[in-house]
Amino acid sequence: MAETWIVLGASSSMARALVRRLAARGDGLILAGRDLGDLERDAADARVRGAAFAETIRFDARDLACVASILARAGACEGTVSAAVFVGSMPPQAEIDADPGLIEGVVTDSFTGPARVLQGLAPIIEARGAGTVIGVGSVAGDRGRIGNYVYGAAKAAFATYLSGLRNRLGRAGGHVLTVKPGFTDTAMTWGIEGMFLVASPDKVATDILSALEKQRNVIYTPFFWMGIMGIIRLIPERVFKKLSV
Amino acid sequence: MQWKTADYAGWGRALRAKGRIARPERVSALKDALAEGGPAIGNRRSYGDGALNDGGAATEMKRMDRLLAFAPETGVIEVEAGATIGALLKLLAPQGWMPAVMPGTGLATIGGCIANDVHGKNHHGAGSFGQHVLAVTLMTPAGPREVSPASDPALFRATMGGQGQTGAILSARLQLMAIPGQRMKVLETRMRDFDSFIAALDASKAEFAVGWIDATAKRKRLGRGILEEGTLVEGTRPGPERKPKPVPFDAPQALLSWPVVKIFNRWYGSGVPDSGRKRTRALDEFFFPLDALSGWNRLYGKRGFHQFQCVVPADRAPALKEILNTIARGGVASPLAVLKRMGPGRAGHLSFPMDGYTLAVDLPARARVPALYARLEDQVIAAGGRIYLAKDALARPESMAAMYPELEAWRAEVAKADPAGRLATDLVRRLKLRSA
């Protein structure tokens, strides 16, 4: 029985790259996102590339009504059900400074929305004794920076959540992989100045797949971000607070 | 829609533009981007200014690359226009299909292949890319619109080879070609001079044929080179997947075109015996030899280079010999030029192919090149031939009507599809394609 993947935020380019690889190995795909018309095209792409099946379902992190239907669909799948989470939003920090009301949206998109789905999926994974959760966070969650600390805080919360979920699911035969991409060449980062060492979504997807094979818990992609963030984390707070990295 | 202000160039890097570029990943984002005006562009493998819009906006299609439907029984595929030819080949070859026409780089997008109605090493038999397009879906201000030779023959014809001027192509339905396996049996034969090259091309029965010419050889050796003839055969891919080697920096002048020289020497110098040499190659190695070195255009240094590609009618081979002679005596050409036989197949008003012979030569961007190009252009017109817009950076607008006799019919269709001229590119403006 092939594995079925629920992909939250499936129209992001990172998700698309991973979905193509999962399709090529014949997995089943349930693509969840807001733009259903466009997701249909991704589902078609997955079918042409060899997916056992590919369908779409609505997911809006800010609309709890979606969660129930996604979980119902997950429960109805035979065999192993896994999930990959690519959602999140990153309005410029200056916009958040001007309108603190944006904070809830960022936290919902990047943390609580997907966590609602994963929280409902956990019992299914436990009951079946198998299943993987891939949670895509960000290096921005490793330390709060002046440039995007609300987004960073939401991603940090999500990473902590994933760590706890790993602790829980690991006891029941499940697995959780936390992915921390550095700068990636996506629609979110297109046109943003000051990016360096930018990786392609394909590279991220390749890294995710090999981490899955090795049952890794937390990865940085590309790997050198582990070193970069290691150094950034070591900077004493009294120095860090004066930096704008 | 997010925009990036960029300084960008054609493949030859001699013509550049500054402007805003969007790179949508979804249909809705594509719609927003196009609303701001400017052409859709592909992977910028056109050498000159075909994919440039200086001072304006352009919408890069690369991320619109999904496969929408595939029927393995009939070999019909529907694909978004940003997908590359190479990606299609890689995915389809193991299933017994490939794009019926492929240009010399796998990095051209389907949209780019349509907009230049590209040709491959099988043009003499298979015709041009557009002849295998069953339908395209254009993004019009009123929404996506499917256009086929039956539904709207004039608009379809203006779109094939139409430089993107009838609208952004969202997707295309293509008839693929069935293949017996993933191998190409290649016969390489040494050619003494131009006349024997032409004779060999005429006599060749091979489905795929391409001639590599030493454009620096003169007098008795003028036109010497290697003829490569390919036949598809059964079998899985020979050898592992290629990993393109990057060119990390702009080469200094001294290094100019060394890979090209090297490739050439390997073929020509390293003794293809007079009796010929047989090899079995993977399809991508045969079709896209230069893709082994990604970004090889940087080897021409910061100033970049041009490519001159012309075609002359089948009965004007002597005129092509004179053109080659002009190039050889010009003394600036890179040593590796390409000579091919073409058939009559063409799908659009502005399609390049004609029944005859085509020659393509790289010319580093140097002070004396425009004058040389102008001489070549005159010779081409005198021979009743034409210059390939996908490669051009230097032609004169006055030459277009002579080279492209269907220009007026194309203009009329384009004026209907894009009355405000929002899709114009630098090439369209430079060559006054849309206005007399």
Ligand SMILES: Cc1cc2nc3c(=O)[nH]c(=O)nc-3n(C[C@H](O)[C@H](O)[C@H](O)COP(=O)(O)OP(=O)(O)OC[C@H]3O[C@@H](n4cnc5c(N)ncnc54)[C@H](O)[C@@H]3O)c2cc1C
């Ligand atoms: C190494 C090399 C070898 C080549 N060999 C060959 C060959 O053998 N035969 C041949 O015919 N050509 C050849 N070419 C030329 C190349 O195939 C064409 O220039 C092709 O158009 C490049 O595709 P692209 O996606 O890069 O398009 P671009 O160069 O980005 O754009 C070309 C044109 O297509 C239009 N366009 C692109 N996408 C769309 C779209 N979605 N909707 C509407 N318009 C669009 C652009 O506006 C522009 O007018 C070669 C080029 C290289 C670099």
